[in-house]
Amino acid sequence: MVHAMPELPEVETVRTGLSQLIVGKQFKAVSHDWPKSFPNASSDVNLFLIGATIESINRRAKVLVIELNSGYSLVIHLKMTGQLVFIHRLQKPEITDLRPITSEIRFGAGHPNDSLINELPDKSTRVSFEFSDYSWLYFNDQRKFGWVRLMPTIEIFNLDFFKKLGPEPLGSDLTAEEFAVRFARRKNSTIKAALLDQTIIAGVGNIYADESLWAAKIHPETLVRNVPALAFNSLFTSLRAVLLMSIEKGGSSDRNYVNAEGKKGSYLAFAEVFRREGEQCRRCSATIIKLRVAGRGTHICPTCQVKVS
DNA sequence: CACTTGACCTGTCCGC
């Protein structure tokens, strides 16, 4: 089983997909099999979700915000293994047979395998949303770390998590200078730990931390205080280039998965170091190795990326 | 406050 891999580019890909598929739809029913995946009072669900219509799909860092016309929003964090899968059935299925009845099936929003949609909901389905037109949105999450929360739209940005978030790395107003300055708070951390810190810069996860550090020729264990100013410029440029390229490729999907069009979720085919341990660096031909930094699997070219101390 | 480690979960893979 493979999964959606949600860092900024993956969540952005899901956002784009859902924007095509579910804007304008009206909620008819919702069910869940794991309270932590959807920790909401049933009164709120009945008053502000059922019967409400989707107005827009937005993203901040790795979080999706589905805004409703009821003044409430669904806030979704996919964490490690969350997926959102949309299915349209032309006819209501029998309770014992939830497979699509017609051939009109739409899939998207992060589901890694077309054929699997016939089996949803399955054992990793945590929340099922039914719309008024025989279509469904399934929140699947094998490891149960992810969550969906229904809350008043105006309260979202008062959440501690949102208030502490750093700027969007692709934001048009973020400058190289501000990017570098924000790291000062963590001058005694490794640069990798600081890159993963959502309060410094939002949306970077393990893949794009490794990829951008390779591109900028920075060893991930270098302490922030030892990273040269010029290297911060390079990291800023590299990070943005890597994120943009991944969004263009539809993000990273597990292993070799490429969708029917052959372009969505194909970023890992272009990765320079992530999961390439034992293979050659395309810049210098040295062998890529894997380390453990900030408690995470970390991939580097030991020749291109030399620790400064 | 800055920094690190373990916890939250399920599933898979790897070595004995």
Add this chain to the structure above:
DNA sequence: TGCGGACAGGTCAAGT
């Protein structure tokens, strides 16, 4: 093929 342990793309809480 069985079993233990490490590991998986993210954040929190709790520790120093």
